[in-house]
Amino acid sequence: MQRIPFDMDAYVQRVRSGPCFICEVVANSGSDGWHEVVAQTDDSIAFLCKYPTLPGHVLVAPKNHHEHVVRDFSEEAFLQLMRLVHRVARAVEATLEVERTYLLSLGSRQGNSHVHWHISPLPPGIPYREQQFHALMAENGVLAWTTDQAGALAARLRTALSR
Numbered sequence: 001m002q003r004i005p006f007d008m009d010a011y012v013q014r015v016r017s018g019p020c021f022i023c024e025v026v027a028n029s030g031s032d033g034w035h036e037v038v039a040q041t042d043d044s045i046a047f048l049c050k051y052p053t054l055p056g057h058v059l060v061a062p063k064n065h066h067e068h069v070v071r072d073f074s075e076e077a078f079l080q081l082m083r084l085v086h087r088v089a090r091a092v093e094a095t096l097e098v099e100r101t102y103l104l105s106l107g108s109r110q111g112n113s114h115v116h117w118h119i120s121p122l123p124p125g126i127p128y129r130e131q132q133f134h135a136l137m138a139e140n141g142v143l144a145w146t147t148d149q150a151g152a153l154a155a156r157l158r159t160a161l162s163r
């Protein structure tokens with residue numbers, strides 16, 4: 001899938017001034033056609049990334065607005081969130097050709113503060129220098145995809161998750 005340039009300045013402006021996008025996804029799941037929800041539990045939710053740099057990029061977050069990836073969670077709550085990360089990552093690997101699965105939690109107190117985990121699958125054949133951080137940075141372009149493609153991917157992931 002081709003990458004297209006990403007307007008980083010507009011994105012930064014949006015995430016630093018707008019409401020929490022994860023709380024919005026939790027409140028109105030799937031309503032924008034991009035953040036398709038693929039799985040959820042009582043406490044956590046998994047949905048497609050709107051600006052993926054790799055096909056199959058899913059975000060997993062607690063439904064409540066926690067900001068610290070470790071200290072806002074009891075050990076049990078942390079492990080429950082990781083159980084959903086593991087389940088969804090297995091479904092991604094069962095759905096797409098994946099050479100390596102990247103898992104990471106980033107975010108900032110200054111924007112996108114709601115804790116979330118990235119599941120980002122590296123397809124086979126990417127040159128070494130274009131893997132890892134290079135593959136994940138929107139500064140290197142985001143995938144040119146449509147809400148129809150997002151809907152189709154979400155359906156395939158839901159099917160894999162139901163097995």
Ligand SMILES: [Zn+2]
Binds near residue numbers: 021023024066114
């Ligand atoms: Zn939030």
